[in-house]
Amino acid sequence: MPRHHQPAKHPGGSQRQLRVGETVRHAVAQILAHGGVHDPVLEAHLITVPEVRMSPDLKLATIYVMPLGGHDTDTVIAALDHNKKFLRGEIARRVNLKFAPDIRFRVDERFDEAERIEKLLRTPAVQRDLKPDSDESE
Numbered sequence: 001m002p003r004h005h006q007p008a009k010h011p012g013g014s015q016r017q018l019r020v021g022e023t024v025r026h027a028v029a030q031i032l033a034h035g036g037v038h039d040p041v042l043e044a045h046l047i048t049v050p051e052v053r054m055s056p057d058l059k060l061a062t063i064y065v066m067p068l069g070g071h072d073t074d075t076v077i078a079a080l081d082h083n084k085k086f087l088r089g090e091i092a093r094r095v096n097l098k099f100a101p102d103i104r105f106r107v108d109e110r111f112d113e114a115e116r117i118e119k120l121l122r123t124p125a126v127q128r129d130l131k132p133d134s135d136e137s138e
Helices: 015-033 073-082 084-094 110-122 124-130
Strands: 047-054 060-067 102-107
Touching (some): 060 073, 073 102, 084 102, 110 124
Parallel strands (some): 060 102
């Protein structure tokens, strides 16, 4: 009887995907923090790596990055893509996996989303709705 792929019970993937993703995240963050990539764009920016998501077969790593301050995201992503081959080799050297995962870079949108929600919560209409209902009893 054929087995069908069932969705992961965990939102971030299996325990193994999460563990490998975190190991890859540490490796990439260390490479970028110590200036391992000789690229003027990457050397001019402080880049955080908040998350790495691994595919179920561990052959693809989606690396989410955010330059400090959120500026020049397109330039930083282009520089990372340009140095993808070098970074993949460094990840393979530092992370013990059967296959070096293919890597792709994405901008981490969570910071923008959190800021958008924060602005919404500060709007007068929301502030009015959040105040205690003291004048409704009149």
